[in-house]
Amino acid sequence: MPALTSxxxxxxxxGQDLTTAxxxxxxxxxxxxxxxxxxxxxxxxxxxxxxxxxxxxxLGVAVFLLVLxxxxxxxxxxxxAVANSGPPGPGGSGADSTAVSLALTGVSFAQLAIGVLGxxxxxxxxxxxxxxxxxxxxxxxxPVLWSKAAVLGPIALILTxxxxxxxxxxxxxxLDGEKIAxxxxxxxxxxxxxxxxxxxxxxxxxxxxxxxxxxxxxGAIAALVGILLILPGLASLLPDSMYDTLSPYFPNxxxxxVYSLHESSDALxxxxxxxxxxxxxxxxxxxxxxxxxxxxx
Numbered sequence: 001m002p003a004l005t006s007x008x009x010x011x012x013x014x015g016q017d018l019t020t021a022x023x024x025x026x027x028x029x030x031x032x033x034x035x036x037x038x039x040x041x042x043x044x045x046x047x048x049x050x051x052x053x054x055x056x057x058x059l060g061v062a063v064f065l066l067v068l069x070x071x072x073x074x075x076x077x078x079x080x081a082v083a084n085s086g087p088p089g090p091g092g093s094g095a096d097s098t099a100v101s102l103a104l105t106g107v108s109f110a111q112l113a114i115g116v117l118g119x120x121x122x123x124x125x126x127x128x129x130x131x132x133x134x135x136x137x138x139x140x141x142x143p144v145l146w147s148k149a150a151v152l153g154p155i156a157l158i159l160t161x162x163x164x165x166x167x168x169x170x171x172x173x174x175l176d177g178e179k180i181a182x183x184x185x186x187x188x189x190x191x192x193x194x195x196x197x198x199x200x201x202x203x204x205x206x207x208x209x210x211x212x213x214x215x216x217x218x219g220a221i222a223a224l225v226g227i228l229l230i231l232p233g234l235a236s237l238l239p240d241s242m243y244d245t246l247s248p249y250f251p252n253x254x255x256x257x258v259y260s261l262h263e264s265s266d267a268l269x270x271x272x273x274x275x276x277x278x279x280x281x282x283x284x285x286x287x288x289x290x291x292x293x294x295x296x297x
Contacts, residue, residue, distance in 0.1 A: 055117060066163040070102065077097070098182060117204065157204075189261070195274075202277060213288040258274045
């Protein structure tokens with residue numbers, strides 16, 4: 001008759017710590033070897049963007065508005081009517097309109113959609129409480145902010161640049177025979193269309209920063225609209241000399257200079273406008289980073 005084998009665990013050797021002895025039938029270590037890295041945080045934020053239906057809808061709306069209003073402005077262009085009705089879009093007075101400024105009429109609408117998306121992706125986590133899980137997984141916190149900005153900014157830049165190109169190409173037949181007609185090969189055209197994408201990409205990052213800074217979706221959206229659209233109007237109440245000095249440095253005006261085809265005497269150059277608007281975004285990001293690092297969830 002075969003001897004029965006004992007199923008009892010081996011007795012620990014003398015001096016062995018029972019609390020660290022591995023259980024029978026289990027791995028000696030439960031450490032999976034995974035750690036938080038910048039790439040993994042980026043992949044997590046990338047998955048969040050594309051897993052939310054609201055992200056796809058908002059991005060689609062932004063590009064649609066950019067293309068729609070640009071094409072409409074080009075096909076409804078009338079030199080006499082534009083000169084008398086004021087500016088139809090970015091680029092100066094109506095009389096100074098170009099094929100590019102008409103194609104980019106939708107930028108003022110697309111910036112709201114893109115900025116709101118940035119707010120929802122950041123402040124939305126505070127509203128749902130998901131931020132607790134996020135910061136538990138990434139206890140250093142700041143990589144979360146950088147990753148949100150690094151993911152959404154390029155996505156917005158690429159899609160809106162393609163939208164600006166589409167708006168220009170769709171509007172070109174509507175301006176056939178007009179003095180303001182341009183082609184992609186003309187000086188400054190591609191730079192202006194790409195500048196619109198750069199501006200809107202920075203607006204997306206601006207929305208992310210406002211969302212983390214204010215931690216409230218409604219408040220951050222109100223701040224976004226106020227800074228980009230209402231602030232220039234309120235500043236017009238200032239004395240003319242002060243307004244003329246400060247106006248080019250307002251976020252929306254500095255951003256408009258980035259994608260303007262011709263430099264205006266009362267506006268910044270494209271390079272200076274980009275630097276100023278990027279400074280506004282960087283300042284807001286710095287405030288968001290400070291609050292994220294120094295305060296509780």
